[in-house]
Amino acid sequence: MLNIGILGFGTVGKATFEILQERIDVIEASVGDEIIVKKIFVRNKNKHNYDNIDANLFTDVISEVVEDDSVDIIIEATGDVGVVYEGIKVAIANGKHIITANKEMVSRHFEELNQLANKHDIQLKYEAAVGGAIPILCQIPKIRELNEIVEINGVLNGTCNFILSAMEKGMDYNKALLDAQQAGFAEADPTADVEAYDTVRKLRILATLAFGVKVAEDEITREGIINVSKKEIDTSKKNGMRIKLVAHAKKTKDGIEAFVKPTEVEINSVLGGLEDGENAVSVVCDNAGELVFKGKGAGGRPTAFSILSDFLAIACK
């Protein structure tokens, strides 16, 4: 029997639970064991509509999940970097495998969490933290065994795609942001997205894995999209280009060059063709050449797909 504890039951946590239930036969056959969701941590037990879910599964006391001796694997889908980060460390110390979609936590505490995971001989996986549904992080070690990775380019933020596309259609930045907020693409406080902090976190994780050296957030030059003018967008368009918030990292003789900034890309390139919630990552390799991966960068089920891919990678060992 394999017992799961879930932290967070918003869009992503709920979608993960649902896919697990819907496909339990296939998943259990693949794992070769019974799989049980043992406990779900939520901040407010009364906020949730449990539908057909046993209300006893829910707790608002995180230690009831991360210190439960019967829980084998923690799935973290809160986005919190306070109490949940502390809870994750407790879970690791208690020998539980960790799957997280929390890019801010993983980016901020990458080395610490990975060292803790090694120390306690558990697996720490975070496919969903970068590029949503795209199976990119799982590919990086495989690519690195057979290649030197030369360069990485990605578009990793749907909110910025949405806003830049709206500006191409004639809106100014403020109207486009408002539209993005109304469409559910931007949060009330859009800073993390439009100021590129979100993309920096994702690049920090991706580049650190790809080049095998620490690429810290503050080593990545950051420029958001708030100063992109309609004029720049129009000029790009006339030249067959689009402006995208590009994450770039490259090996140079002086170390890793890394930036996130609004960048012109060709309209018929993969990055140039992205709309709204679509993300893509291009990995340039010395042997395989350029490999490009595209998919939905956010959303409940796409993100849950990556979480459960991590789950299968752990559980099928």
Place this chain on the structure above:
Amino acid sequence: MLNIGILGFGTVGKATFEILQERIDVIEASVGDEIIVKKIFVRNKNKHNYDNIDANLFTDVISEVVEDDSVDIIIEATGDVGVVYEGIKVAIANGKHIITANKEMVSRHFEELNQLANKHDIQLKYEAAVGGAIPILCQIPKIRELNEIVEINGVLNGTCNFILSAMEKGMDYNKALLDAQQAGFAEADPTADVEAYDTVRKLRILATLAFGVKVAEDEITREGIINVSKKEIDTSKKNGMRIKLVAHAKKTKDGIEAFVKPTEVEINSVLGGLEDGENAVSVVCDNAGELVFKGKGAGGRPTAFSILSDFLAIACK
């Protein structure tokens, strides 16, 4: 110790050997064992320039490889479907794992070879047979555990890309084919590529894996690019579209609908942006949404990357 036998030492076989030598330290560390290339089968021992390779490795007698008791894994890179196909069956019966880039052999004998592999409890892998460097076949079972695959669309033939691109620039079909032949993109007899047999074979493999039911070559409607006119290409271009040789398979209530034919795709889609040797596969899933994978569809080192990815998947178990 893990002993490899290689069948074929053309562009792909040689590139596989070279990457293996260049990265032997990383690969052996990953596998946790010493890796030796024990024997290489070639049709004509005198045709090859061995450079720094021990001439005793080479043999023109296939049984010396596939019946060698010390060989654990066969890497097949000949493209032959006669003596090599027979040799592969002998190798399987002798308990050797098989890695092949041979799409014609895998397509033609898919069920037989997979059943033989099961019977003798060996692994049969053929990532390099579809989409060159693109890590697509390894993803399919993982995607299927967590999704129903709804639809697949791909561009899987570089020769047709090259010819259609040349026609967009104003050439007629015959001149474009000649150019493709001179550039090394098309063979002297281009039938398999331009008549879409090659793409049909790849789709047969991909669709059979994706839908979990046999999709035979003769169930795939086939139309090559030889009747595509300059006028059609020009009209498409005016409408922001390009004509590509698209491989398509979709689940319908009446079974699997599958075709390979010249198809209009949007210029700013991933398929529409492909040039020359680039391939791409789009997999539409019910949970993850659309996942798209792009990379080099042919060439020595890109293909060798997929072969060695299969090798690591077998050897690291």
